[in-house]
Amino acid sequence: MIELDADLVNVKAARDHVAKIAESQGWPLDVHLVKLVASELATNAIRHGETTSFWVDAYFEDGVYGIEVWDASPIPPEKRDPQQIGMFDESGRGLLTVDKIVNCWGTKYTAPKGKIVFVEWWAA
Numbered sequence: 001m002i003e004l005d006a007d008l009v010n011v012k013a014a015r016d017h018v019a020k021i022a023e024s025q026g027w028p029l030d031v032h033l034v035k036l037v038a039s040e041l042a043t044n045a046i047r048h049g050e051t052t053s054f055w056v057d058a059y060f061e062d063g064v065y066g067i068e069v070w071d072a073s074p075i076p077p078e079k080r081d082p083q084q085i086g087m088f089d090e091s092g093r094g095l096l097t098v099d100k101i102v103n104c105w106g107t108k109y110t111a112p113k114g115k116i117v118f119v120e121w122w123a124a
Contacts, residue, residue, distance in 0.1 A: 001057040006046045006071070014042035014056040018067055021058040027065050029121055033101050034058075038067055040094040041117055045071035051114070063123040072114040076107040 002017045004010040018038035019031055027034065038056065045054040049071025057068045079095040098105060102119040109115050 001055055003053055003055040004042075005053055006049060006051050008043070008046055011039050011042045011046070014054075014069070015039045017056055018058045022065070025060050027060065028123075029065060034067070037098050037101055037119055038069075040098050041067060041069040041119065044077050044094060044117065045069050048075070048077070049073045049114075050075075060123075065121040065123065066118055068116045068118045070110065070114055070116045074109065074113065074115060076115065077117055 002013070004013055015035045015038045019035050022029065022031055022034045038058075042054065042056060045051070051072035054069060054071045056070075059066050059068075077095055079099055095105075098119060103122045105117070105119040107115050107117055
């Protein structure tokens, strides 16, 4: 696990941390897709997490490859309706992309505040 300041310059550090874990554990996944998902989750934590820092972790456990990102906001991420995203909108497509890449994603709430947004790929 790595804790980072909630600054967009740290998206790269989050992405690199997850890629290092995936590569060292030999995940049979495209590392570019893993990095894309990590980037999207980190960016959401920074932009919407109501926090000064966030943390990122990646794991393989019980046949599941996963990424988790914690931030201080209790508000879950929302996958937008593609019909509601304008051609020139600069945001709103991240979770739509993540949803197409992973097997599942969701939110776990943490005490006393915050949440973990997780994604999972299932081993074949």
